[in-house]
Amino acid sequence: xxxxxxxxxxxSLLVAMLLGQLFFLAYQIKGANDVRLIRLWAIAVVAPVxxxxxxxxxxxxxxxxxxxxxxxARQENERLQAELAQARLRLQELEARAxxxxxxxxxxxxxxxxxRAPFVAAQVIGSSPAATTxxxxxxxxxxxxxxxxxxxLTPDGVVGKVIAAYPGAAEVLLITDRKSGVGTMxxxxxxxxxxxxxxxxxxxxxxxxxxxxxxVGAELVTSGQDQLFPKGLPVGRVVAARPGELFQEITVEPxxxxxxxxxxxxxxxxxxxxxxxxxxxxxxxxxxxx
Amino acid sequence: MAVTYQPRTEVYKxxxxxxxxxxxxxxxxxxFLPPTSFFLLFDLPFLMVIYxxxxxxxPSMGLVLGLVVGVTQDLLSxxxxxxxxxxxxxxxxxxxxxxxxIDTDRPIPRLLLIFGFLHFHQIVYAxxxxxxxxxxxxLVSLRVLEAALVNALVGVLIFSLLDRFRxxx
Numbered sequence: 001x002x003x004x005x006x007x008x009x010x011x012s013l014l015v016a017m018l019l020g021q022l023f024f025l026a027y028q029i030k031g032a033n034d035v036r037l038i039r040l041w042a043i044a045v046v047a048p049v050x051x052x053x054x055x056x057x058x059x060x061x062x063x064x065x066x067x068x069x070x071x072x073a074r075q076e077n078e079r080l081q082a083e084l085a086q087a088r089l090r091l092q093e094l095e096a097r098a099x100x101x102x103x104x105x106x107x108x109x110x111x112x113x114x115x116r117a118p119f120v121a122a123q124v125i126g127s128s129p130a131a132t133t134x135x136x137x138x139x140x141x142x143x144x145x146x147x148x149x150x151x152x153l154t155p156d157g158v159v160g161k162v163i164a165a166y167p168g169a170a171e172v173l174l175i176t177d178r179k180s181g182v183g184t185m186x187x188x189x190x191x192x193x194x195x196x197x198x199x200x201x202x203x204x205x206x207x208x209x210x211x212x213x214x215x216v217g218a219e220l221v222t223s224g225q226d227q228l229f230p231k232g233l234p235v236g237r238v239v240a241a242r243p244g245e246l247f248q249e250i251t252v253e254p255x256x257x258x259x260x261x262x263x264x265x266x267x268x269x270x271x272x273x274x275x276x277x278x279x280x281x282x283x284x285x286x287x288x289x290x
Numbered sequence: 291m292a293v294t295y296q297p298r299t300e301v302y303k304x305x306x307x308x309x310x311x312x313x314x315x316x317x318x319x320x321x322f323l324p325p326t327s328f329f330l331l332f333d334l335p336f337l338m339v340i341y342x343x344x345x346x347x348x349p350s351m352g353l354v355l356g357l358v359v360g361v362t363q364d365l366l367s368x369x370x371x372x373x374x375x376x377x378x379x380x381x382x383x384x385x386x387x388x389x390x391x392i393d394t395d396r397p398i399p400r401l402l403l404i405f406g407f408l409h410f411h412q413i414v415y416a417x418x419x420x421x422x423x424x425x426x427x428x429l430v431s432l433r434v435l436e437a438a439l440v441n442a443l444v445g446v447l448i449f450s451l452l453d454r455f456r457x458x459x
Binding site: 011018021024028029046127129132133134137164178260 | 314317320321322323324325326327330331332333335348349350353354357361362363364365366367368369370371372373374375376379380383387415418422423425427437
């Protein structure tokens with residue numbers, strides 16, 4: 001046996017590594033055991049690096065805007081061109097700041113619209129390094145009161161939910177991830193369904209029978225029936241609907257711009273603290289079974 | 291007369307700091323890529339496993355690097371730990387074993403091998419997801435084909451950049 005292992009040491013190491021991971025995987029699946037402690041260490045190592053990287057990128061961007069990009073213009077010794085370039089850069093900088101201020105103002109507006117809701121503002125500092133999982137990392141964590149299953153929003157709509165909170169960072173599962181599911185209804189008809197992620201840019205509205213009519217362009221809001229997402233929050237817009245085998249195949253574009261997330265709000269409290277939002281509650285109608 | 295196997299290819303060494311920095315940079319760039327349909331095709335940590343496995347041509351080193359990179363990806367993406375780990379362990383082992391037999395220093399073989407290994411990675415990953423997690427991951431799809439093409443092209447460029455840091459043994 002020993003001779004065999006020595007002779008085939010690469011293969012033996014491979015088998016050992018695979019078996020080790022297989023048993024570890026089986027342990028996690030069988031007992032639904034998440035390896036929280038190991039993830040905690042991993043996030044504790046990665047989150048500060050990502051925060052520093054964000055700072056360095058911002059600093060480099062500022063250095064580029066304010067010095068390097070202007071250096072070439074000065075070298076050309078054409079005063080007017082340099083002034084124009086400077087003015088353009090300034091304009092771009094101001095536009096970028098205005099856009100950021102606009103985002104923050106929208107967040108503030110959302111926060112002020114729900115004074116009783118305990119919102120925590122957070123910045124997105126990174127996303128998942130694996131293409132099969134659509135998650136983002138926030139710069140606020142358990143020390144700011146964030147807990148798993150808290151709802152994450154932007155003024156445009158639902159972003160997802162917190163799946164893990166660590167000191168100084170929290171992981172958010174986007175609604176476009178394949179493992180995500182949100183209780184949803186069509187805003188005008190109150191038709192119920194479940195919004196599932198596809199792992200790409202779009203989502204799918206599932207469990208809507210072929211007999212129902214869902215118009216392209218219809219706005220979707222949370223139904224509140226999953227006991228997690230407060231009722232009436234915008235989640236997306238129908239971009240395609242066609243009959244399927246049992247249920248319709250409905251493609252939905254998320255309301256929140258998930259590919260350009262910078263600042264978000266986390267609802268650090270029960271869904272009821274937010275109260276029902278306008279689209280679902282204004283009519284006072286009851287949701288319709290699918 | 292004893293017949294000994296002579297590798298037709300050269301073995302390269304790297305300063306450990308180069309390996310660490312390259313892998314760390316791959317992770318950092320990967321987490322800062324916007325999650326758009328196009329950028330989700332990239333798997334930069336996968337490319338690092340392939341590159342160092344090709345260059346070192348040592349199966350044990352290849353599989354250990356694959357294990358470390360894969361498990362890190364699992365930990366940071368909320369996957370069950372071992373899903374990417376097993377896929378990349380096998381990729382690291384297979385890539386380094388293969389590189390001991392064929393020349394992986396030229397762009398065309400690199401392009402074809404990255405293309406093939408990305409499919410192999412997806413097949414292993416999807417099989418584990420199906421068998422152990424009961425999920426319906428696709429073994430082969432147009433999306434995987436696109437990812438293989440994009441990573442193969444990007445990989446050839448990154449590999450030629452990393453070639454500057456290698457030393458012959």
